[in-house]
Amino acid sequence: MSNAKVLPPLEPADGQGVVPCCPPLTERPMTADEAERAARMFKALGDPVRLRLFSAVASHEDGEACVCDISDVGVSQPTVSHHLKKLKEAGLLTSERRGTWVYYRVEPSVLAAMGKLLTSAATAA
Secondary structure, X not given: OOOOOOXXXXXXXXXXXXXXXXXXXXXXXXXXXXXXXXXXXXXXOOOHHHHHHHHHHHHOHHHEEEHHHHOOXXXXXXXXXXXXXHHHHOOOOEEEEEOOEEEEXXXXXXXXXXXXXXXXXXXXX
Protein backbone atom coordinates (compact mmCIF):
# COMPACT_ATOMS: atom_id res chain seq x y z
CA MET A 1 0.00 0.00 0.00
CA SER A 2 1.32 3.43 -0.91
CA ASN A 3 1.61 6.26 1.58
CA ALA A 4 1.57 8.86 -1.20
CA LYS A 5 -0.99 11.62 -0.93
CA VAL A 6 -3.25 12.30 -3.89
CA LEU A 7 -3.36 16.00 -4.58
CA PRO A 8 -6.68 17.65 -5.32
CA PRO A 9 -7.05 19.11 -8.81
CA LEU A 10 -5.98 22.71 -9.23
CA GLU A 11 -9.21 24.55 -9.82
CA PRO A 12 -9.92 28.25 -9.50
CA ALA A 13 -12.31 29.21 -6.73
CA ASP A 14 -14.24 31.59 -8.97
CA GLY A 15 -14.08 29.47 -12.12
CA GLN A 16 -12.34 32.32 -13.95
CA GLY A 17 -8.67 31.51 -14.11
CA VAL A 18 -5.95 29.23 -12.94
CA VAL A 19 -5.09 28.95 -9.30
CA PRO A 20 -1.42 28.05 -9.17
CA CYS A 21 -0.15 25.76 -6.46
CA CYS A 22 2.11 28.51 -5.31
CA PRO A 23 3.05 32.09 -6.09
CA PRO A 24 5.84 32.73 -8.58
CA LEU A 25 9.15 31.94 -6.90
CA THR A 26 10.23 35.56 -7.24
CA GLU A 27 7.06 36.98 -5.62
CA ARG A 28 7.51 35.85 -2.00
CA PRO A 29 8.84 32.92 0.00
CA MET A 30 6.64 29.83 -0.17
CA THR A 31 4.72 28.59 2.82
CA ALA A 32 5.45 25.07 4.03
CA ASP A 33 2.24 23.76 2.43
CA GLU A 34 2.98 25.44 -0.91
CA ALA A 35 6.51 24.04 -0.93
CA GLU A 36 5.25 20.53 -0.15
CA ARG A 37 2.71 20.66 -2.98
CA ALA A 38 5.23 22.00 -5.51
CA ALA A 39 7.85 19.49 -4.41
CA ARG A 40 5.44 16.58 -5.03
CA MET A 41 4.78 17.78 -8.57
CA PHE A 42 8.45 18.30 -9.39
CA LYS A 43 9.52 15.08 -7.66
CA ALA A 44 7.09 13.17 -9.87
CA LEU A 45 8.66 14.82 -12.92
CA GLY A 46 12.19 14.21 -11.64
CA ASP A 47 12.32 10.78 -13.24
CA PRO A 48 13.23 10.78 -16.97
CA VAL A 49 10.63 8.12 -17.84
CA ARG A 50 7.89 10.04 -16.03
CA LEU A 51 8.91 13.27 -17.70
CA ARG A 52 8.77 11.56 -21.12
CA LEU A 53 5.34 10.10 -20.35
CA PHE A 54 4.04 13.46 -19.10
CA SER A 55 5.39 15.15 -22.22
CA ALA A 56 3.88 12.47 -24.46
CA VAL A 57 0.45 13.00 -22.93
CA ALA A 58 0.71 16.80 -22.87
CA SER A 59 1.81 17.01 -26.51
CA HIS A 60 -0.55 14.39 -27.90
CA GLU A 61 -3.23 15.61 -30.29
CA ASP A 62 -6.61 16.24 -28.70
CA GLY A 63 -4.87 16.71 -25.35
CA GLU A 64 -5.18 13.10 -24.31
CA ALA A 65 -3.36 9.89 -25.06
CA CYS A 66 -4.21 6.22 -24.88
CA VAL A 67 -1.72 4.25 -22.86
CA CYS A 68 -1.24 2.16 -26.01
CA ASP A 69 0.14 5.25 -27.80
CA ILE A 70 2.63 6.41 -25.18
CA SER A 71 4.12 3.21 -23.74
CA ASP A 72 7.20 3.16 -26.01
CA VAL A 73 9.59 4.80 -23.53
CA GLY A 74 12.10 1.99 -23.17
CA VAL A 75 10.62 0.25 -20.13
CA SER A 76 8.15 -2.62 -19.66
CA GLN A 77 4.39 -2.06 -19.66
CA PRO A 78 4.09 -2.68 -15.90
CA THR A 79 6.77 -0.05 -15.32
CA VAL A 80 4.89 2.40 -17.57
CA SER A 81 1.76 1.76 -15.48
CA HIS A 82 3.73 2.39 -12.29
CA HIS A 83 5.05 5.72 -13.57
CA LEU A 84 1.62 6.82 -14.82
CA LYS A 85 0.21 6.00 -11.39
CA LYS A 86 2.87 8.18 -9.74
CA LEU A 87 2.01 11.07 -12.11
CA LYS A 88 -1.68 10.68 -11.21
CA GLU A 89 -0.92 10.60 -7.48
CA ALA A 90 1.00 13.85 -7.86
CA GLY A 91 -2.06 15.46 -9.46
CA LEU A 92 -0.36 15.86 -12.85
CA LEU A 93 -2.54 13.48 -14.88
CA THR A 94 -6.13 12.33 -14.92
CA SER A 95 -7.34 9.15 -16.57
CA GLU A 96 -10.46 7.56 -17.99
CA ARG A 97 -11.01 3.92 -18.89
CA ARG A 98 -12.68 3.31 -22.25
CA GLY A 99 -13.19 -0.34 -22.92
CA THR A 100 -9.86 -2.08 -22.45
CA TRP A 101 -7.74 1.08 -22.76
CA VAL A 102 -6.98 3.89 -20.36
CA TYR A 103 -6.71 7.43 -21.70
CA TYR A 104 -4.58 10.01 -19.88
CA ARG A 105 -4.96 13.77 -19.89
CA VAL A 106 -2.97 16.68 -18.50
CA GLU A 107 -5.38 19.23 -17.16
CA PRO A 108 -4.64 22.67 -18.65
CA SER A 109 -4.79 24.14 -15.15
CA VAL A 110 -1.87 21.94 -14.09
CA LEU A 111 0.37 23.16 -16.90
CA ALA A 112 -0.64 26.76 -16.28
CA ALA A 113 -0.03 26.45 -12.54
CA MET A 114 3.43 24.96 -13.08
CA GLY A 115 4.24 27.71 -15.57
CA LYS A 116 3.10 30.43 -13.17
CA LEU A 117 5.28 29.00 -10.42
CA LEU A 118 8.37 29.31 -12.60
CA THR A 119 7.67 32.76 -14.02
CA SER A 120 8.79 36.06 -12.61
CA ALA A 121 6.26 38.20 -10.84
CA ALA A 122 5.03 41.06 -13.01
CA THR A 123 7.15 44.15 -12.69
CA ALA A 124 5.44 47.44 -11.95
CA ALA A 125 5.48 49.92 -14.81
